[in-house]
Amino acid sequence: MSRLRLSHHDHIAHVTLTRAEKKNAMDDEMIDAIIAAGEDVAASSARAVVLSGEGSCFCAGIDIAGLSGMVGQDIEALVMPRTHGMGTTNRWQEVAMIWHRLDIPVIAALHGVVFGAGLQLALGADIRLAAPGTQVAVMEMKWGLIPDMGGMVLLPRLVRDDVMKRMIYTAAPIPAEQAAAWGLVTEVVADPLEAAQDLATQIAGNGPNAIRAAKSLCAYAHTAAPADVLKEESRLQVALLGKPEQMEVIAAQFAKRAPDFG
Numbered sequence: 001m002s003r004l005r006l007s008h009h010d011h012i013a014h015v016t017l018t019r020a021e022k023k024n025a026m027d028d029e030m031i032d033a034i035i036a037a038g039e040d041v042a043a044s045s046a047r048a049v050v051l052s053g054e055g056s057c058f059c060a061g062i063d064i065a066g067l068s069g070m071v072g073q074d075i076e077a078l079v080m081p082r083t084h085g086m087g088t089t090n091r092w093q094e095v096a097m098i099w100h101r102l103d104i105p106v107i108a109a110l111h112g113v114v115f116g117a118g119l120q121l122a123l124g125a126d127i128r129l130a131a132p133g134t135q136v137a138v139m140e141m142k143w144g145l146i147p148d149m150g151g152m153v154l155l156p157r158l159v160r161d162d163v164m165k166r167m168i169y170t171a172a173p174i175p176a177e178q179a180a181a182w183g184l185v186t187e188v189v190a191d192p193l194e195a196a197q198d199l200a201t202q203i204a205g206n207g208p209n210a211i212r213a214a215k216s217l218c219a220y221a222h223t224a225a226p227a228d229v230l231k232e233e234s235r236l237q238v239a240l241l242g243k244p245e246q247m248e249v250i251a252a253q254f255a256k257r258a259p260d261f262g
């Protein structure tokens with residue numbers, strides 16, 4: 001049975017988890033499908049991505065039945081590492097990091113429960129929109145595990161240290177409104193899927209080179225020294241200024257029409 005649907009329209013990729021009957025719980029097959037979708041999108045002409053879940057929730061976390069089946073398995077082989085431009089990640093970490101690493105913006109549309117691996121996937125997005133009543137949880141400790149999937153890279157960038165520790169140590173579900181006040185959820189909106197599509201449409205209306213440069217710079221700014229960020233800002237801006245894409249943006253503004261990037 002298919003675990004995920006990937007569609008493209010108007011330079012927007014839409015990735016939908018489709019295991020609604022199991023609350024989109026993430027089994028091995030879904031993990032592979034999420035990584036494959038990330039690779040497909042990376043090779044496409046998409047300018048923005050929307051991640052969502054079919055049915056009553058975004059994702060109820062890792063497949064618990066799969067976890068219990070791990071006794072005696074070669075766990076290291078199961079989470080085998082992959083090497084890429086940002087270093088090395090294991091298969092579980094790729095679930096979130098492939099979106100974080102992607103060179104275009106990713107928006108997660110959240111509803112229902114967003115637990116454990118589901119939250120980690122959402123953390124890989126640039127923007128998280130949640131429906132009222134959404135519950136988010138760093139739930140790994142409830143199952144004798146620590147937060148993984150890159151959460152320890154992404155979570156501390158969003159919330160205060162004490163908030164992060166409260167979420168990790170208690171594994172308790174937090175309402176979206178509280179998560180938004182803490183900085184984990186970008187915005188609580190009545191229809192997160194529609195709002196995510198609207199945002200993606202706005203983003204995809206911009207020049208593809210500018211979109212990629214902006215995402216790359218946002219990522220770089222988190223890890224580099226200020227002097228290096230200034231250099232990178234300058235390098236990326238020089239690559240955009242006066243080039244055909246930017247000239248098209250200016251021409252379209254003056255002509256009061258939408259730019260055509262081909």
Ligand SMILES: C/C=C/C(=O)SCCNC(=O)CCNC(=O)[C@H](O)C(C)(C)COP(=O)(O)OP(=O)(O)OC[C@H]1O[C@@H](n2cnc3c(N)ncnc32)[C@H](O)[C@@H]1OP(=O)(O)O
Pocket residue numbers: 021022023025026060061062063064065113115116117118139140142143145148
């Ligand atoms: C390293 C990563 C770690 C993590 O991700 S930690 C987080 C792990 N996840 C959880 O602990 C959540 C487990 N699920 C639940 O607590 C509940 O479910 C919900 C609150 C999400 C929903 O409850 P309700 O609305 O009553 O639905 P339902 O009847 O419990 O679930 C419908 C079907 O979905 C399956 N299911 C739900 N979550 C998971 C899961 N995480 N792994 C495997 N299956 C899951 C159920 O078993 C059931 O299936 P059937 O209809 O065949 O009985």
